Amino acid sequence: MNEVVAQLMQHRSVRSFDPSPIPEADLREIVAAGQMASTSSNVQAYSVVAVTDPALKRELAVLTGNQAYVETCPALLVWCADLNRLSRAAEAHIAPGEEAYADSAESFIVATVDASLAAQNAAVAAESMGYGICYIGGIRNRIEEVSSLLGIPSLAYPVFGMCVGLPDQPSGQRPRLPVEAVLHWNRYDAERGHGPVGEYDETMTRYLQARTEGRKSTPWTKIMAEWLTRPNRLHMMEYLNNRGFLKR
Ligand SMILES: Cc1cc2nc3c(=O)[nH]c(=O)nc-3n(C[C@H](O)[C@H](O)[C@H](O)COP(=O)(O)O)c2cc1C
Incomplete structure (x- = not known):
């Protein structure tokens, strides 16, 4: 690097x-x-x-x-x-x-x-x-x-x-989606993009728990649902x- x-x-x-x-x-x-x-x-x-x-x-x-x-x-x-x-x-x-x-x-x-x-x-x-x-x-x-x-x-x-x-x-430092979720080769592949989302939910839940001493653990997908519906x-x-x- x-x-x-x-x-x-x-x-x-x-x-x-x-x-x-x-x-x-x-x-x-x-x-x-x-x-x-x-x-x-x-x-x-x-x-x-x-x-x-x-x-x-x-x-x-x-x-x-x-x-x-x-x-x-x-x-x-x-x-x-x-x-x-x-x-x-x-x-x-x-x-x-x-x-x-x-x-x-x-x-x-x-x-x-x-x-x-x-x-x-x-x-x-x-x-x-x-x-x-x-x-x-x-x-x-x-x-x-x-x-x-x-x-x-x-x-x-x-x-x-x-x-x-x-x-x-x-x-x-806030973790990001795995690169596989955002990087497509030659053609958009929705399944490929969506696959790592579950893994990211777990990563973000762990990150939030560590940052808030266990007070917050809302999965990323739920936070995104709140964002989308606001x-x-x-x-x-x-x-x-x-x-x-x-x-x-
Ligand atoms: C266009 C834009 C607007 C943002 N607005 C705010 C804001 O109003 N208040 C805030 O605290 N953070 C704001 N952020 C920071 C994001 O929350 C932050 O970049 C994101 O959660 C990722 O975290 P990181 O930058 O620490 O990696 C904004 C970021 C962008 C790109």
Whole structure:
């Protein structure tokens, strides 16, 4: 295993941070490394808001569902899919009356994927520098308020936040599905994908029991059933439409 792979295999989300600020040069380096991720047609359809202001982080901690580490991390990177900058940059070259497709489902996918790839590159860079990270999908809980608070324009939306900081205590590593469950050769084989799930239920049950000193042992499949049946963030479609996304 080379050093990069070895580092990737060490990933764990960090939710407890040393409060000391991250040098601005480090944050710039982390984001610059994120920018070197591949990007669809070089559109680079994302922006990042680095939130370091304590009062703003406090408000965002509440808006993300009282996630304390959103406040206690030294920096919260809010990764936004952004077709606003792109539309403005291209404006001068689009003839009056000519159709532009920033509002298509495909453009939405491009921007969301671009933001995610850049963010994950940045996460790996941050981890290589000794920082820990935790993605915050909770940024979409009250996304209208978050967007106003951070001044996010139309044709842009916060995909997720990312807490960054030096870990102040070790955290456990969450096991993943066996690679056989996710890797198919040449053709999708549903049985092959499903086979190792039972084994993973046992692995996760043991992991949860160890982590909670026996208090929790819910199988992964049951947790997934709860996830699937929870009406989660159903406001997103209307929010995205109002921002100019997903019109066709
Ligand atoms: C897009 C995304 C959103 C997430 N949102 C949250 C969140 O709001 N709060 C949180 O504590 N963890 C969040 N996580 C972290 C996941 O729970 C975590 O990555 C997963 O359980 C696997 O654990 P690990 O990262 O420690 O390996 C998020 C992860 C991703 C990729």
